[in-house]
Amino acid sequence: AQKITQTQPGMFVQEKEAVTLDCTYDTSDPSYGLFWYKQPSSGEMIFLIYQGSYDQQNATEGRYSLNFQKARKSANLVISASQLGDSAMYFCAMTYSGSARQLTFGSGTQLTVLP
Amino acid sequence: NAGVTQTPKFRILKIGQSMTLQCAQDMNHNYMYWYRQDPGMGLKLIYYSVGAGITDKGEVPNGYNVSRSTTEDFPLRLELAAPSQTSVYFCASSYQGQGGSGYTFGSGTRLTVV
Numbered sequence: 001a002q003k004i005t006q007t008q009p010g011m012f013v014q015e016k017e018a019v020t021l022d023c024t025y026d027t028s029d030p031s032y033g034l035f036w037y038k039q040p041s042s043g044e045m046i047f048l049i050y051q052g053s054y055d056q057q058n059a060t061e062g063r064y065s066l067n068f069q070k071a072r073k074s075a076n077l078v079i080s081a082s083q084l085g086d087s088a089m090y091f092c093a094m095t096y097s098g099s100a101r102q103l104t105f106g107s108g109t110q111l112t113v114l115p
Numbered sequence: 116n117a118g119v120t121q122t123p124k125f126r127i128l129k130i131g132q133s134m135t136l137q138c139a140q141d142m143n144h145n146y147m148y149w150y151r152q153d154p155g156m157g158l159k160l161i162y163y164s165v166g167a168g169i170t171d172k173g174e175v176p177n178g179y180n181v182s183r184s185t186t187e188d189f190p191l192r193l194e195l196a197a198p199s200q201t202s203v204y205f206c207a208s209s210y211q212g213q214g215g216s217g218y219t220f221g222s223g224t225r226l227t228v229v
Contacts, residue, residue, distance in 0.1 A: 004157075033214075033215065035215050035218070043203065043222070043223050043225075044220070044222050044223065045158075045205065045207075045220040045223075047215055047216060047218065049215065050214060050215020050216070052214075091157055091158070093157075093158075100146050100163055100164075100165045100171075101146055101209045101211075101218065102148060102160050102163055102173065103148075103150075103158070103160070103207075103218070104160075105157030105158045105159070106157050107155075107156060107157050108155075108156070108157050
């Protein structure tokens with residue numbers, strides 16, 4: 001079975017600073033995908049970044065990067081130069097090969113960006 | 116370019132009532148899913164489908180039913196609503212390959228059972 005753990009229920013960061021949101025995962029499948037989603041107070045799920053287990057380089061999308069450490073089974077999200085609009089709930093999720101791409105989610109981290 | 120459309124956006128049900136949450140996608144995705152999100156929690160899978168006529172249970176299927184008669188539509192049926200089904204429901208769809216951007220969520224249905 002797959003499991004995602006996010007150990008930071010809440011995080012604060014000063015505007016323009018970088019912040020790292022932690023995510024660890026557990027799976028016995030060698031082929032899997034890791035996702036990060038943002039959920040603002042309006043409730044929609046916004047896709048941020050994806051990392052495949054066989055991808056050699058860490059994924060980056062604008063101000064978002066994924067620090068993928070396979071041996072440690074961690075997939076931390078790094079947000080550079082935080083903005084007030086980054087205040088939201090952030091979810092780490094994974095899927096695995098041989099499945100129908102069902103996502104297993106962590107419990108989320110509530111990020112608050114301070115002016 | 117609608118993506119995944121869910122209706123209704125909000126609904127209040129009385130205990131014991133039934134309703135159907137509608138979900139439609141226009142991306143020709145084979146895979147579709149229903150998730151629920153309880154307050155302050157992550158999403159949990161209720162049911163999923165890999166194509167028309169094929170459905171399977173997820174982590175929390177009790178109290179729900181689904182059908183998939185077409186590629187586009189994947190309705191979720193609640194029979195005999197209970198307060199424990201108060202939640203936000205998300206429908207999603209995905210193509211068959213790898214990658215992140217092809218996984219699309221609807222805007223959600225906020226359901227309250229009183």
